[in-house]
Amino acid sequence: MKKLIALVLSLIMLTGYALPAAAIGVESEKNLPVIYIVGKQNSPVYKTDAEGNFLLDENGKKIQIDNVNTPLGMTREEYILTQIEPVISELLPAVISGDYSEYTQALIDTFVPVYQDAVLNEDGIDPDGRIDWDYSVQKPSKGAGGLNYYYFRYDWRYSPYEIADELHQFVEYVCKKEGVEKVNIHARCYGSNVAMAYIAKSEKGFYDAPFRVNNLALNTTPLDGYIVVGALMSGSITFDSDMIDRYVSLYLNDNDIFDDPLLETTAVVLISVLNQAKVLGWGLDKIQEIYEEIADEVVPGLALVSYGTFPSYWSMIGDKYYDKAKLTVFGTTEPEGKYANFITKIDNYHELIGEIEEETGKPRYASLLKRCEENFGMKTAILAKYGSISFPFFEGSDITGDARGTVTELSLGAKGTVIGETFTNKELDEIRALEDYDERYLSPDNKVYAGTCLFPETTWFSKNLRHMDLTQIDPIVTEFFLSDGTLTVHSDERYPQFHEYENGKFTEVTPDDETDKVWTNNPYVVLIRFITLLISILTALINGELSFDFNNK
Secondary structure, eight states: OHHHHHHHHHHHHHHHHHHHHHHHHHHHHHTOOEEEEOOTTOSOEEEBOTTSOBOBOTTSOBOBGGGTTSOTTOOHHHHHHHHHHHHHTTHHHHHHHOOOHHHHHHHHHHHHHHHTTTOOOTTSOOTTEEEOOOGGGOOOEEOGGGOEEEEOOOOTTSOHHHHHHHHHHHHHHHHHHHTOSOEEEEEETHHHHHHHHHHHHHHTTOSSSOOOEEEEEEESOOTTOOHHHHHHHHTOOOOOHHHHHHHHHHHHHHSOOOSSHHHHHHHHHHHHHHHHTTHHHHHHHHHHHHHHHHHHHHHHHHHTTTGGGOHHHHTTSOHHHHHHHHHHHHSOSSSOGGGHHHHHHHHHHIIIIISBOTTTSSBHHHHHHHHHHHHHOOEEEEEEEESBOOOTTSTTTTBSBBSSSBHHHHTTSOEEOBTTOOOOHHHHHHHHTSTTOOGGGBOTTSSEEOTTSSSGGGEEEEETOOTTOOGGGHHHHHHHHHTTTOOOTTTOTTSOSEEEEETTEEEEOOSOOGGGGTOOOOHHHHHHHHHHHHHHHHHHHHTTSOOOOTTOO
């Protein structure tokens, strides 16, 4: 009996000590430090001399490579426009003569002074530029939920495959400093590619260290590439009148370009009328002809004096465009010739992450993330956006997204509608016929279906947030880390899978959407809008609210 009592007391004591210890262990997992990998151009890169010393301006400040050739007070975009304007005037003579050689070269030359200090050489290296960062003196930022955030900085022009080695060293440093075995990673935009390269090399045993990633959050990720990058680099530009008509309508509706609403309405209606009258299509057909005449020279010419020299951009080209882009820019898909080392660098990343696997038919990152979950317990959250339209010059770019990527790209597999439209009955029937169809993954506004995502249970969609509106969905990432990856789209009503973010609160998306009425391809509706516009203009003239002063220049 005494032995039995002693055993019971021992068990009680053991349980009494073990439970708090277990609780402490769980708590430490929830509060692991976060490595924060922001996107491109968020780490300043500075100009250096031949000895590696930073170059200073007249005020003794280091000169940032990204801004070194932009005149004071001008944005890079404004400067490019001032450079291009003189060249545009030379287009008509080239069209008349049919000889575009001088014109294309002049166009390429306008970009040279803008990017000449930022471009990398044929080996994908800038011997005259580097970041200035000593992470051993960095103090963590206290984030939401008490999490310690460590910001990882890197040269955003370089390949994720190379940057991964620097990230490995940084992770080891943070683990040692914090006294932990693992970290959480929050990666945004291009930072996702950096994180994935590190995870892939870790999983394959490239580093003499255990697998360190506890949970991963990918925010507006280009792991599937962005259409805008892939299409540009491969020369796959299409001028479609409906896409441009739709873009103008939705863009002007979403941006305050004109002070007078009547001017905005006039611009939108006139484009729609020109589209219905086939005039817009005829003009775009001519532009398409000109583009196809000059594309073989212009695309590689511009790429190799600007962003095409950054391996980082090549990592944001999906498999669909990758080989064509290499052939377009370098004239080859193989590592040979002048750009052999460069091609090897970009291939290293693509073959590790973006290449399509024959056995699965999906990019390599998909099976990699699944293996990491099975073998290391790493959970992955995906944060995507929709409700904005991208540039209307690429096939498929009119799918709803965040104005940088489409919702399908950003979410790793969701089905999305053309911007300003909902799923048709036929499309809904096809979705509902899917083997694993789940009604809960269909957005209330019938614009996105998440059941086809790589991680439908941990993929959240923010409506009407643009690419650069990043911090507004950070609360989901924080809660995901604090829950040690157990948060799902159905486990916490505070964070509905399809939501809008207003005044610091998440609200569930509703079936109503005003953008469904912004654009139309119905000729009768366009005609009514045109007549209504004429009446509005006449009324404004009669009331003295509108005047045409031809003498005031």
